[in-house]
Amino acid sequence: MTEEELAELLDQLCPMHLMLNATGHVIEAGGTIRKLRPDCSVVGARFLDLFEVLRPRRVMSMEELLDAPDGRLHLRFRDDPQTSFKASLAPLAEGAVVNMSFGISLLDAVGAYGLSAADFAHTDLAIELLYLIEAKSAAMEASRNLNVRLQGAKIAAEEQAFTDTLTGLKNRRALDLILQRYLAASVPFALMHVDLDYFKTVNDTLGHAAGDHVLQEVARIMVDVTRSDDTVARVGGDEFVIVFPKLRDRKQLDAIAKRLIERLETPIGYNGEECRISGSMGTVLSDQQAGGEAGELLHAADLALYAAKHGGRAGHRFFDPSMTAPPAISSAVPRDRMN
Template identity: 60%
Template structure:
């Protein structure tokens, strides 16, 4: 017959989380992994019920009751922190000499491995816990890689979308972005103003000083338009020296006239490029969505064009609001 010491050595090999308790409930032997969970508490010699709280079965509150539960599944926790949840199986010894209780982590194994820095050496060679942990870690790594890839793809898509709606020279919105915004505003029946701005004498800058100077003038003009408009206004470059500004929710004629005058004043100021002076001015035409019963994007653009042409006929470097008079003179 196997003595207690032989049994303990066998259990340490096969069940590193076993407890051998006597008939009074005192711990006589404890598996090495179980002792690792409480390195500062000598499990051997302690009372089982002083170390562990039995959660289920609820009817088991004493050692005799535990001894009578041969093969019963136990759910228990440590009394102290961390209160790691454990599962167990009790096997009473012959002649009432106590019992062997084999414990495992169950679904709390992930927390246990983290809390106690456990390795494969802390588990039985036949325990699938580590293999399951490897699978969980592999799945987590794969999910993280997938999440990272998705974020990069989303970022690339946003960057591509932004690029598709941006004028590369000035950083303003392009015609595609303007069409998108106009479509949204007209579909939602929103009130807005559309301002069409054209740089006067821009061709002479290009012809006299070259395209680099022309690009510089366009960039400076774009900067001025952004500075003189609100953050949620849409400023778009729609042609070589043509720009459209969409003012969402702004239809007050006096305010729009004031913005146009500031733009004209600033764009009339000379610009210096490589010690050469560049002179341009701005002609502006504006149309309001409220001037039409059911405004369409093309209709608004045409109306702003008519007002712009009126500004050019009136001597350039001025602002005109679309009216029936502009329409009659087309």
Template identity: 60%
Template sequence: MITQQQLAQLADQVSPMHVIVDADGQILSAGPTLKKLRPDEEWVGQAFFDFFEVSRPRWVHSFQDLLSTAGSKLHMNMRGEPSTGIKGMLAPLPNCGGAFINLSFGISVLEAVQDYDLTSADFAPTDLTIEMLYLVEAKSAAMEASRQLNTRLQGAKIAAEEQAFTDTLTGLKNRRAMDHVLGRLLKSGRDFALMHVDLDFFKQVNDTMGHAAGDAVLQHVAQVMVECTRQTDTTVRVGGDEFVLILDDLTDRKMLRKIAERLIARLEEPIPFEDKLCHISGSAGTSLSTAFEKPDIATMLHQADVALYFAKNAGRAQHFFYSPEMEEEGATGASVSERPKVAE
């Protein structure tokens, strides 16, 4: 006949979450995994109900009630914290009045694994819990891989969009970005100013000092324009030595005039390149959205361009606001890049 000690050793192997109780409901043996749930407690010799509270069947209040549930599923909770949910089934032991109670975590297994730092070694090899844990781990790994992939794809998308909107030489926004920003402003109904800036004497730098010097000048100009405007403004290189400043929520002529004057003054400062100095200046023309009942991009660009050409003809290194009289005085509707430039 198998002894109590042999029965406990066998139960530890095949059912690491078990309790063997005597006829009085005192614990004779507890599985190693079960002991991990309350490692500071002495299980043997304690009453079963000192560790477990039976929630179903609701009529179980004593050990005799518990014995009468043989073959039925038990729903319990561990007393104390954490109050882990436990499932169980009782089988009476012949000739002694005691019982063998096999236990499991059921759907609470994930919380139990986290709460008690359990591993596969804490479950019977044939326990389907192991298979479920593997599936959960595989799902978690797949979800993490998917999350990382989505993060990389989102980053690549943002980088591609940023590159599509950026002038590669200067790091400023490009014409495509300008159209996007202007379209958004017009849709929102916000007031803004559009300042068209063209460099004076830039062709002379390119012709006499080479394109490397010209590139250095454009990069320096881009930095100056960023420094002379606000973070909420948009600075655009529309091509060659032409730039557009979109000044959001700013139509005050006095403030705009100060920005233009500061920018023109900075552009007149000599720009070092290798052991030489590059000399340029800048002319600017500004159109205001408040001049329209419903402004549109093409008209505002045209007006800023007319004002710019007027500044060029007035002697360069100047700034003008658009007025209809400029058109009457002979400024054409062609863009600056399409007109013959004033000799430089």
């Protein structure tokens, strides 16, 4: 068998091999070995310049290399990455063959060098282990994708649970959680209760579809008037609550209320008809109620709202501790009789 035929045979049987001459220089290298060092001229280099022999120790020459017990070698590349190998050495008439086909860590083979099944002989156990790695990677990827979908579904479900389906605003459940979080963190805020005037008339004259359209337009106006970190929630049929974190300036709040009232008084078109409403508003500051309970703050804003409606509607009032619900619009009276 010629040297060329032997090299071709070795490349098929153990593609991670080196053929050395009598002086210990590489005269032929398998395709996989060349792939490990694409920028280095392996052929022609001295084997002991390429690799450090870890076992047996103190191997400094080709003669000492050939004397390795059972031809077993533990090697490590001298340059980076300093990958380690287990190898077997078989002497030839003039030189030797070093086989490292199953001597590389598969983590290094896949991670550092991107080797695949094509880089190993078909009989190598590495093939089976690579299949296991690929199967595990595929299973992990499928698991990650499933977790992403489940997390997305969870977020969507949570978002739906805290969202008013008609307007896309936060609902009462979301409002309660936000208020609890602000109160627990001692975040100062203002709470504005908004109730639409004459909304019942729209429903009675033009129908509920018109009423739904008006509510959606009102939601859009409220989001437009408020800041990005404010919370706008629909808490009842035509009732809304706006939470302004870190805002307690009465002049600024009153200006927001007046701007909102002005926008709400602009007629809203629906199927060629004009829907005319207005808004009454009551505001309480988070430090106005001793104890700072969410329910107490909502009740205080409600009292301020009652005062605004009692004062002529389309107005805004701040809560005052002296406020009580007037008999004409007490809580015993259905809210739709005040619209």
